[in-house]
Amino acid sequence: ETGVTQTPRHLVMGMTNKKSLKCEQHLGHNAMYWYKQSAKKPLELMFVYNFKEQTENNSVPSRFSPECPNSSHLFLHLHTLQPEDSALYLCASSRGLAGEETQYFGPGTRLLVL
């Protein structure tokens, strides 16, 4: 138990559906991250929030829309996804934004787009 929870753990959606992934951290951290992990590939950083403000958007398609209403919650809104978006989506948090900070990961949401 890392103190970071994600729901749902598994999600199957069609290309026309709209769904949202939720991440919550109970660690009092200020920075939160969304990562995409595809099979046998390195983690891809998608979005970074620091004190609720988005600091990075690593060329992520607009069909992924993040939302950070407060430092404890992070959402990833999904719409009109493609089959190649099927992957494990991981949320993480850290005390601060510096790369020396330990990131605490949630268990991930395994997404399948049909």
Next chain:
Amino acid sequence: KNEVEQSPQNLTAQEGEFITINCSYSVGISALHWLQQHPGGGIVSLFMLSSGKKKHGRLIATINIQEKHSSLHITASHPRDSAVYICAVLPDSNYQLIWGAGTKLIIKP
């Protein structure tokens, strides 16, 4: 070519064996992380190194900054060590980590 390369990609060993996983990188860094990902997805941070060596239980991590190389060792390996081990580096000029693709380790009883 990824800036962080891990070897081997896959490793199968018998319980009790000494395990070494390698990470090489091509950029100047200020820190390197080793993480463990169990089946099911959850990732746990094991070490953060900027020089020398760190030890935690049966795990040892070393780094050679001049050679741009780090190793993760597991002594007296056990089936519960089976996981994917991921190396990530923090470049000098950026706070964003660069991730390796991971090494999948299976320890057979």
